Amino acid sequence: MRHRHSILAGLAAGAALLVAGAASAHARLVTSDPAANAAVAAPKAITLTFNEKLTPAFSKLELGIADGMKIEVKTAISPDGRSIVGTPQGKLMPGAYTVTWQAAAADDGHKTNGTVAFTVK
Ligand SMILES: [Cu+2]
Structure with a gap:
């Protein structure tokens, strides 16, 4: 059993390295x-x-409210190339918002995406 455990641990460590290498x-x-x-x-x-x-x-990036409705946002990339800046075309009302983003790395073109939630008081 001990031996089997160490093999599994080795596999897990190898997988973690692969994931870290890709993510970078x-x-x-x-x-x-x-x-x-x-x-x-x-x-x-x-x-x-x-x-x-x-x-x-x-x-x-896109900006949506809780019911899925999209808010009109003008997007631009910052001068240093590392930020996506979204400017809502109107004042945001109180409520829950979700930012949905897509990004492509300039060096290899690989795409990533995700969401950020925030609330306007
Ligand atoms: Cu990549």
């Missing part, structure tokens, strides 16, 4: 403003900052 080549969300799950005053812009430069054509 992808755009990973580092921070957001508003922060994930924060309750804030209506933000004028939403900024998602990544660990590496993005390809603007394939990097964007």
Whole structure:
């Protein structure tokens, strides 16, 4: 049993290394403003900052409210290439919002995506 356990542990460590190696080549969300799950005053812009430069054509965000309705947002990539900035085309009403993002790493084009939830007080 002991031997079997050590083989499984070795396999797990190998898999973790593979995952870490792949992740380092992808755009990973580092921070957001508003922060994930924060309750804030209506933000004028939403900024998602990544660990590496993005390809603007394939990097964007969408803003939705709880019932799935989309809010019109103008998106741009920051001058340093690492942030997606979304500017809502109107004041955000109090409620729960979900930011859905897609990012493509500039170095290898690999795409990543995710969501960030926040609440407007
Ligand atoms: Cu990659």
